[in-house]
Amino acid sequence: MIDFVVVGSGCTGAIAAKTLIDQGKNVTLLDVGHVGQSKEENNQQSFIEKRESDPFQQDFFLGKQFESLANLNQANPSHLTPQRTFISELVEKYLIWDAGDFNPIESLAKGGLGNAWGLGSYIYSPQELKKAGLEIDTTLDAYRWLHELLSISGGNDFAATYSTGHLYEPEPAIPLDFNGERLWQRLQKNQKQLANIGFSVGRAPLAISTENPKNGKLYEPSDLDFYSTGITSAFRPINLIEQLEQTGKLHYISQQLVLRFEEVEDRVVVHTLNIETGKHDQFACKKLILAAGALSTARIAMRSTGVTKLPVICNPYSFIPSVQIGLLGSANCGYQTGLAQFALYYDPERKHEEVAMGSLYSYRSLMGFRLTREFPVGFKSGQEFLKLLMPALNITGVFHPESGSETKYIELVKDPSNITGDALRGSYQLTKEEIKRIKSTEKAFKKALKKLGAQPIKVKQNPAGASIHYGGTLPFAENGSKASTHPKGRLNGFKQVFIADGSGFQFLSGKGLTLTLMANAHNVAKHAAEH
Amino acid sequence: MTSTEEFELLFRYLKGNHSDDNLYARYANGVTSLQLSLAPKEQQQLLWCIQHPVWIGVVDYGLALHTPSSNLRKRFALAAAIIECQPNGVELYLNQKRIKSPVFKTFIWGIKAAMTMVLAKMLFLLKRWS
Structure with a gap:
């Protein structure tokens, strides 16, 4: 049986995995891990040089299939450059949103939204x-x-x-x-x-x-x-994940969309959809750390607990x-x-x-x-x-800065037409x-x-x-319900399930949250290792 | 559906000279990839521009003011993007030498823009594209 399963390879998943490995633990990381086609080029030229001399610059600036223009049709254009469009690929198929007035940006890429992080710390x-x-x-x-x-x-x-x-x-x-x-x-x-x-x-x-x-x-x-x-x-978290893989202590398994989990006696069973084969897989572990981002973690938690409505905050x-x-x-x-x-x-x-x-x-x-x-x-x-x-x-x-209110929430609704059988619906009113x-x-x-x-x-x-800053879906509470997180990171109502992303945050400062997300992931993983 | 007349019109408007087949192919590919099909009203607006090319600048303003998310405006954006991404298109947006009297030029630009906006408002009010 696996000791630790971490879900998600973004900033928090990478830091949680690193912390566990530093504590001498073996870690399996489950992730969809989409990498797309490499569109990186040798960027030795300056912007002006490229603009003046490169006859194929359209591929670089707009994308071969006009990827960077495609989001002109979306409610919330992500402004991803062609080199970064892979970050939001597959999302429409697997992280489905029903109609609503909340239009978040999510990722199933290896390294997650950390690939587009503006690096503000x-x-x-x-x-x-x-x-x-x-x-x-x-x-x-x-x-x-x-x-x-x-x-x-x-x-x-x-x-x-x-x-x-x-x-x-x-x-x-x-x-x-x-x-x-x-x-x-x-x-x-x-x-x-x-x-x-x-x-x-x-x-x-x-x-x-x-x-x-x-x-x-x-x-x-x-x-x-x-x-x-x-x-x-x-x-970039993707680099950290690759470094950890090289140590041999991180077992990175891609193509796995985590759907739900259940605690059975002293172990946790993680249910996934293998997006390559279309089959459902299971992974049994001693401890599970969810670090898929506040929205994806909310999906997994709602499917696992039966709770269908959760709060959400977003700057x-x-x-x-x-x-x-x-x-x-x-x-x-x-x-x-x-x-x-x-x-x-x-x-x-x-x-x-x-x-x-x-x-x-x-x-x-x-x-x-x-x-x-x-x-x-x-x-x-x-x-x-x-x-x-x-x-x-x-x-x-x-x-x-952002705090929660009754007018900001997400709901998990059944939708058999979707591959996951459900969809999230968001309502966000200031x-x-x-x-x-x-x-x-x-x-x-x-x-x-x-x-x-x-x-x-x-x-x-x-x-x-x-803003791509999401949190508060499973807010911190000392002895709260199943849809809340203990301040040390354990999901209330479960013994061996921990939350290492921003799901617990009850407040988001206007200051970028990524460093604080990573700090929390480090502490949660440390606690889970010692728990 | 796109036509060479359409792209030729947009190219002449945005770049000031003739287009070539290669760029037209890119434009047609872009229209297909981005699914920029036109509603009947937009088709009429485009046809009217082809018949009266001198008014295209005013129609461009009208689209920006009245229907900024329309597919016809997105086609304008696509053509502008393709032209901008040509080595000789860089001069359209980036200047290598300092422009003299920039504040005065900005002021003149503002007056021209305001006048074109008024014209565009009138055109879209009077001309009934149904």
């Missing part, structure tokens, strides 16, 4: 950890452990209290591009003014190595990094494009990165409890037709404007108070961007589910 404050239902001391320790594993760079500046919490010394930030340089100069001048309106602004902490690489590669500035998953200095997400007037019409030269350059933390009361966060990008390498589609202008006219606009354009993605708070936060961000010298153009609110 933010800590939650003790107050935020408490609100989320996480243990403070052990999570802070896990952050330090993760810093050693991931190599986090940037964030040790004006806003360090929010980004690293002074828990560790990050590596130097990646270089600023010419757009970011100007913002940095304004930031140095206007720190106090920004603080007066409730903002702390600094470099975004990223899981990317600029000084002391753990995998032998340093960050090399590239202005095609928006398109590629292949930044070798970045932490509301807005875009604010802005322009640095002084850069209008500049020549497009030099390096420009697709990674977040700055993080803007909005915490007017300075309580570290309800922080909204904006990640600021300069998007030269985003294709012009995409941007034109966002504005009420013709495409020809858009071309003329973008020539002036592109060097001066920034886009700030604002994540709003309360009036939440809408008011979001609007006021957006106003504050517009003010802050002006103080940084970037004139906001408009605010675009994304559909529910667009």
Whole structure:
């Protein structure tokens, strides 16, 4: 019988597996593990060089079958580049959503949504950890452990209290591009003014190595990094999974869609669908760790417990494009990165409890037709404007803090026409108070961007589910029902089943949650190993 | 269904010169892959543009204002994307030298855009595509 089965190979599954192996355990990881066709290319060229010289650039920027345009038809376009479209392949067939007003993005890829992770590595404050239902001391320790594993760079500046919490010394930030340089100069001048309106602004902490690489590669500035998953200095769960496979202690089994589980005496039986053969398989193990993401884990838990309705939380997400007037019409030269350059933390009361966060990008390498589609202008006219606009354009993605409410939930409904026999239906309605708070936060961000010298153009609110930050489906509770998680990670009502993803989180800070998800996965796996 | 006239029209509008067969093949492939079939009203709008090519810019604005998610606008987006991904298409979006008086040019662009919007509003109000 297998000792430990981990479900899912994304950030939390990879960290749970790594932690168990470090504790001397043997681990079997069940995963669909879709890899798609490799679309990575040798990206030695810069963006401009590629654009000017490559006659086959369409395949790279649009995809051979126009993959990056295909999501124009979706309710919630994921903006995945052709190199990353494999991340959401197969989802429509196996992770089925019924009609509803919640449009999440999920993955069945090897490495999961971690393949598209923007690498932002933010800590939650003790107050935020408490609100989320996480243990403070052990999570802070896990952050330090993760810093050693991931190599986090940037964030040790004006806003360090929010980004690293002074828990560790990050590596130097990646270089600023010419757009970011100007913002940095304004930031140095206007720190106090920004603080007066409730903002702390600094470099975004990223899981990317600029000084002391753990995998032998340093960050090399590239202005095609928006398109590629292949930044070798970045932490990606798929790389960790492959490293663990090489140790011989991780048995990775792909093509397995986990449907449900049951506890039988002192073991757990995991029921799966082999998507290659179409047959149902079973795996018996001593302990099961679910790390398939809050939504997929919810599916598995609902099928296993008979509960049909669960809460859900997801950060509301807005875009604010802005322009640095002084850069209008500049020549497009030099390096420009697709990674977040700055993080803007909005915490007017300075309580570290309800922080909204904006990640600021300069998007030269985003294709012009995409941007034109966002504005009420013709495409020809858009071309003329973008020539002036592109060097001066920034886009700030604002994540709003999120708590649960009765109007945000998912239901598992029977649907025999689907291969799994069911579908999830989501309902997500913000309360009036939440809408008011979001609007006021957006106003504050517009003010802050002006103080940084970037004139906001408009605010675009994304559909529910667009932030790709999901949690709260099996909320933490000490002695709760079967549809809740013990703070140590055990699924209440079960002895040997643990939840290592964000399902337990009762609150999501506006600060990116991935680092905290991984910290929780580390602690849950550690507890499961000692349990 | 697509026609060479349609792509030729879009190409001339967006790029300013003649297209070639290779690009048309890509466009036709894109329309099929993305399932951008046109509703009867959109077909009429496209036909009208082919018959009156001088108005295509105004129709483009009208689509952006009235039906931004329509398949006809997506066809415009597809043509723009294909043209943008040509080595000689880079100059349409990215300038290698600094543009002089950018704020003034932006202002002029804004006036032109506003006027075209008004025209497009009027056209879509008066012209009945049923």
